[in-house]
Amino acid sequence: MAPKKKGKVNKLARMSEEEKLRYLQHRAAVEEEAKRRKEHIISSYMKNKLKREEAFTRLNTAKINQQWRQTLRQIKNKELHDATETLRQVFEIALKTKNKIIENLITDLDSSIKLHNLAVKTHLIAIDKILGIRMGRMETISLNYSNSHIQKMAQATSERDRLESTFDEDKDKLQTMIHWEEVCNNEKNKNLKKKSLNYKNDIMHQLMSETREFEIQGKLQMKDMKKEVQNVVGEYHKKFAPFKAHYNELLENDKISINNYKENCKIIEDHKKMITKVKKEIEANEKTNQSEIKRLELEIKEVKMEYINIKKEFGKKENEFQNMLNHLSIHSNSTINYFKDLEKVVDSINHYLDLCKRYMYSHEHNVPMASTAVQCDEVPLIELTHFWKIFGELQVEVTNLEAFYSNYLEENNYLKRLVEQYMNTVARPNTVPSMPRTSQEMPKVRAKSSSKLYRSSVTPTFT
Secondary structure (H helix, E strand, O other), X not given: OHHHHHHHXXXXXXXXXXXXXXXXXXXXXXXXHHHHHHHHHHHHHHHHHHHHHHHHHHHHHHHHHHHHXXXXXXXXXXXXXXXXXXXXXXXXXXXXXXXXXXXXXXXXXXXXXHHHHHHHHHHHHHHHHHHHHHHHHHHHHHXXXXXXHHHHHHHHHHHHHHHHHHHHHHHHHHHHHHHHHXXXXXXXXXXXXXXXXXXXXXXXXXXXXXXHXXXXXXXXXXXXXHHHHHHXXXXXXXXXXXXXHHHHHHHHHHHHHHHHHHHHHHHHHHHHHHHHHHHHHHHHHXXXXXXXXXHHHHHHHXXXXXXXXXXXXXXXXXXXXXXXXXXXXXXXXXXXXHHHHHHHHHHHHHHHHHHHHHOOOHHHHOOOOOOOXXXXXXXXXXXXXXXXXXXXXXXXXXXXXXXXXXXXXXXXXXXXXXXXXXXXXXXXXXXXXXXXXXXXXXXXXXXXXXXXXXXXXXXXXXX
């Protein structure tokens, strides 16, 4: 570097004041052009970096949203599956409980009907037995009374017939004897008539007395028979008296049982009506339950179809995500290798930067750098900020060095042309054409435009 500085000093010493001014102006223009290019490169790099970061953030947010939607979809599918399973279990439990309740009610109804029928049968059998016993006793008592009454009446009628027959026979004998006596002897008859009248009267009186006596005896016999009948009736009542209370109780029980039977018949009819009503309700409930079961079966089929479709879609999505995961794993390995290579490159760049800093001027160390804070709505990638910061700074330094190198090359070429022109003008001033003004002013124009671009573009910052 020392010989070069001496050459520059010698060049400046050889130049005139005007050439020195031109050279210094050219040097300032070149520096401004370098700064402008540096600023332009920094701004373009920052814009590209921001675009890249935005693209990365969009891609990452899209991946995160897709993964989040997938997880939400899986959770929703699981919730729907659990809900359908719980609904199915609840419906089965409710159906089983209702069927058990219906079966228990039917069994209770059947058992109650059987018990009621048995109670009615036993009650009717007991009433029939009691009535049979009562009728048998009444028949035996009435038969005994009728037999004894018939026997007594038969005896009385036979005795009366015997007395009447004896009276008629005696009367006929008497009339025949009277008629014979009248026929045999009238005189005697007349005498006898008197006697007969007397005798007749006597006989009549006797017969009357006998009949009266017989009537009195008959009356006495009738009284005796009445007494006997009354005694028989009293004995009957005496014999029947201990059974009468029981008989009355049986009659009352019979009446009560008849009333109960009527009430039970009404209750049975009411229960039959209620049973028919319950059967109708059960049939209606069975129909509604069948329709509800069909509807729920259709819903279950639809849910199963939806579940199958969702499962198929989930399988497809899972395969796709598995492929994507495999793809990402493959590319992640490649990116890891790429970042390792970049790390090596960064290490080499840092090494070269350390080497280059030794040869940098003092004003080049104080080059204004863009701030590293981007106001962006997207979520920044915090883990890569330090890396990209270092990478950006290094790339900016590299571009700056390239810009300085290109500027210095242009400056060197310009100086070479100036030296050649100067040497030609010194050797042959009339034959060599002078350098055009436009080519002399090109570095100044480039420096000014680069400074303007730098001022307009170096406003954003990055993280």
